[in-house]
Structure formats: structure tokens, C-alpha cells
Amino acid sequence: MHETTRQAARQRRRRRRLMVGTTTGLIVTGLLVGLVMAMQPDRKEDVGSAAATAVANSQETLPSASPGRKPSSASPSASASSTASATPSASATPAKASPSRSAAPSKVSPRKAPVTTSLAGRIRPKVTYPGVATVYKAGVGDGACSYGPSGDMMIAAMNTTDYETSRACGAYIRVRAANGASVTVRITNECPLPCAPGQLDLSEQAFAKLAPVSTGRLAITWSLLSPDAVGTISIRYKNGSSPYWCGIQAIGHRNPLARLEVRSGGGWRQLARTDYNYFLSPDGSGCGGAIRLTDIYGEQLTVNGIAVRPDVVQSTRVQFARH
Known part of the structure; x- marks a missing residue:
């Protein structure tokens, strides 16, 4: 009888220990979970922040397309150039043609020397x-x-x-x-x-x-x-010419003469033309120096070494081009 009572008492004490241990374990576990949760940032805030960042990035890298136009994807060359300096890539990038221009490449004609007849007077070429x-x-x-x-x-x-x-x-x-x-x-x-x-x-x-x-x-x-068979141009100083006054005439030019200039003061001075076909330097500037002739097509010939020798025809060995 007494042995049975003692066994029952031991079983009651074992159940109490198990219940206390289980409760203590639950309490400790709860405390640990609460501590862990307290130490971590709120996950809803993280998700919201990540979503906002992703939206901002998508707007920056994928601009909205204009109506009726597909957004262009970045080409490998564009991606590669983004890591290099912006200036060389911008310089090397050709400008896009505007919608009003043809997309076909335009042909560039070889550059030619300009020819003008604006120096002609009443008598003009090809008229x-x-x-x-x-x-x-x-x-x-x-x-x-x-x-x-x-x-x-x-x-x-x-x-x-x-x-x-x-x-x-x-x-x-x-x-x-x-x-x-x-x-x-x-x-x-x-x-x-x-x-x-x-x-x-x-x-x-x-x-x-x-x-x-x-x-x-x-x-x-x-x-x-503008004839083919002509000789060279000659220069003649008018009677009475000297270093202090001179009249200069060009003879044998293929094309009509538009201007006659003399070098004076480090530049060129255009002389006035008379109705008797001499160009006058009334103060003598440039007399005996370099002479520059210009025809109606704009071609210029510079003549050196023509001395002031009145009424003497002196050859220049030059001639205007044929047109």
C-alpha cells in the first residue's frame, strides 16, 4: 500500500517537472524569437524601399517611347562606349537625319576652284x-x-x-x-x-x-x-612715267582685264583706269614695283622685274588661263 502511494507520488512529481520544463522551454523560445524579431528591421519597409528604387531605375534606363515609335534598345557599341570618355563617343557619333531629309547618303562632289565672272563689265562670257x-x-x-x-x-x-x-x-x-x-x-x-x-x-x-x-x-x-593661240602678256609704261608718276598698260591678255594693282606700303593698291587704256599712279606709289593683273574670271597674275622704261614693251612670260 505504501509502495503504491510512493509510486504515484513519483509519477506526479515527474509530470510536474515535464510541464515546468516544457513551459520554461516555450517561454525561452518565445523570448528568443521576440529578441530576434526585435533585432531585425521591418521587412515591409525594406520591400517598399526596394520597389521604389526599382521603379526609379526603370524610368531612368527605359525612357517612355513617343507614340507610334518603338523604344530603341542599347546596342553593344553604345554599352561599351558608356564606360569610355563621353567626348570621343559623342564626336564619333554622326548626327541623325531629321525626318524631312532623305535617309540615303548624299554624294559629295569633288571640290573645284571657284570661277567667277562678277568682275566682268557689260561684256560677259557665254552671252x-x-x-x-x-x-x-x-x-x-x-x-x-x-x-x-x-x-x-x-x-x-x-x-x-x-x-x-x-x-x-x-x-x-x-x-x-x-x-x-x-x-x-x-x-x-x-x-x-x-x-x-x-x-x-x-x-x-x-x-x-x-x-x-x-x-x-x-x-x-x-x-x-577666250582664244587658244595667243602669246604672253606684255607691260608698257606710258611716256612721261617716272618713280613719281606713272601710267601702266597691259598688252596681249587673253581675257579682258578687270584690275591692275601695284604693290605699295606692304599691300596692293588698285590703279584707276583711263579711257585710253592706261592705269595711273598719280603720286608715283608702286611705280617700278610688282604689278598684279586680274582678269574678269578672277585669275590673278603677279609680275616682277618690270622697270620704269617709258614706251617700251616688256614681256612678262605669263598669260591668263583659257575659258
């Missing part, structure tokens, strides 16, 4: 002028252009309007008649009024190439010519 041809006795071929006797009598006098203060002097003109005949003449003289604009007064020798001299008057057309 055909209507007029009338008359005839005169040219004698030895001298005239208002002051060239002196002419070895070739294929010469003409230009009407005063187109003579234009001797700008026409030395010009080569192709003259054509209605019958198909033609002749090339050089302007050496001026035909005063009543010669009308467009009118040419031809030497008898030149007129005879178009029609009998007895015809006297003939409807023609004419145009400026």
Missing part, C-alpha cells in the same frame, strides 16, 4: 549680243586703246556704251552674220556716237570676212571669246 556691224578704215590698227600699230588687222572698234572706259580693250570677240560667216576680232578702238549699244565697227579686212565691204552695214550677233 550672245545682237547688234550691227559697220566698217571703217583702220589704217595701221592703232586706236583709243593705245596699243599702237597692229600686226593683225582682224580688229574692231567697240561702241562707246560697251567700250565702258576701255574695259573692252583687248577683248577677243567672235562675230557671226546671218549668212553663217564668222570672224574673230580684237577690240583696239572705240566707236563713238552715233554707234549704238551692240554695234561693232570692223576694219575693212575683218568686215570682208562676213560680206563685201560695199555692203557697209550688216546684222550680226557677237560674243566674248
Whole structure:
């Protein structure tokens, strides 16, 4: 009896210990879990922050596309260039064509030296002028252009309007008649009024190439010519020229002369042209120095070593290009 009572008491004590141990374990476990939870940051805040960062990054790297246009993906070359310096990649990147331009590559023509005829006066290249041809006795071929006797009598006098203060002097003109005949003449003289604009007064020798001299008057057309077979340009100083005053003339130029300049004071000084076809330096500046000639096409020739020797024709060994 007493043994049975003692066994029952031992079983009750064992159950109490188990219950206390289990409760203590649960309490310790709860405390540990609470401690762990207290030491960790709130997960909802982390998730919210991560989501906001991801949205910001996606907006930065994937810009919204315009309506009707697909967003372009980054090419490998663009990705690689992002690690390099921005300046070289920007420099190497060709500009995109605007929608109004053609996407096809444009052909670039080889660059050519510019040719201008803006220096021409009334007589311009590639223009055909209507007029009338008359005839005169040219004698030895001298005239208002002051060239002196002419070895070739294929010469003409230009009407005063187109003579234009001797700008026409030395010009080569192709003259054509209605019958198909033609002749090339050089302007050496001026035909005063009543010669009308467009009118040419031809030497008898030149007129005879178009029609009998007895015809006297003939409807023609004419145009400026840049001939092939010409010699070189010569320079002549006018009588009375000196280092203190001079007049300079160019002879034998293929194309009409637009300007004559002399080197003076470290630069070029343009001389005024007279109606007798000399360029004057009234104060003597540049007389005996370098001379620069410019034709109506803009070509420039510089001549050195021409001494002030009045009324002496001095060769330059240069000539304007043919056009």
C-alpha cells in the first residue's frame, strides 16, 4: 500500500517537472524569437524601399517611347562606349537625319576652284549680243586703246556704251552674220556716237570676212571669246612715267582685264583706269614695283622685274588661263 502511494507520488512529481520544463522551454523560445524579431528591421519597409528604387531605375534606363515609335534598345557599341570618355563617343557619333531629309547618303562632289565672272563689265562670257556691224578704215590698227600699230588687222572698234572706259580693250570677240560667216576680232578702238549699244565697227579686212565691204552695214550677233593661240602678256609704261608718276598698260591678255594693282606700303593698291587704256599712279606709289593683273574670271597674275622704261614693251612670260 505504501509502495503504491510512493509510486504515484513519483509519477506526479515527474509530470510536474515535464510541464515546468516544457513551459520554461516555450517561454525561452518565445523570448528568443521576440529578441530576434526585435533585432531585425521591418521587412515591409525594406520591400517598399526596394520597389521604389526599382521603379526609379526603370524610368531612368527605359525612357517612355513617343507614340507610334518603338523604344530603341542599347546596342553593344553604345554599352561599351558608356564606360569610355563621353567626348570621343559623342564626336564619333554622326548626327541623325531629321525626318524631312532623305535617309540615303548624299554624294559629295569633288571640290573645284571657284570661277567667277562678277568682275566682268557689260561684256560677259557665254552671252550672245545682237547688234550691227559697220566698217571703217583702220589704217595701221592703232586706236583709243593705245596699243599702237597692229600686226593683225582682224580688229574692231567697240561702241562707246560697251567700250565702258576701255574695259573692252583687248577683248577677243567672235562675230557671226546671218549668212553663217564668222570672224574673230580684237577690240583696239572705240566707236563713238552715233554707234549704238551692240554695234561693232570692223576694219575693212575683218568686215570682208562676213560680206563685201560695199555692203557697209550688216546684222550680226557677237560674243566674248577666250582664244587658244595667243602669246604672253606684255607691260608698257606710258611716256612721261617716272618713280613719281606713272601710267601702266597691259598688252596681249587673253581675257579682258578687270584690275591692275601695284604693290605699295606692304599691300596692293588698285590703279584707276583711263579711257585710253592706261592705269595711273598719280603720286608715283608702286611705280617700278610688282604689278598684279586680274582678269574678269578672277585669275590673278603677279609680275616682277618690270622697270620704269617709258614706251617700251616688256614681256612678262605669263598669260591668263583659257575659258
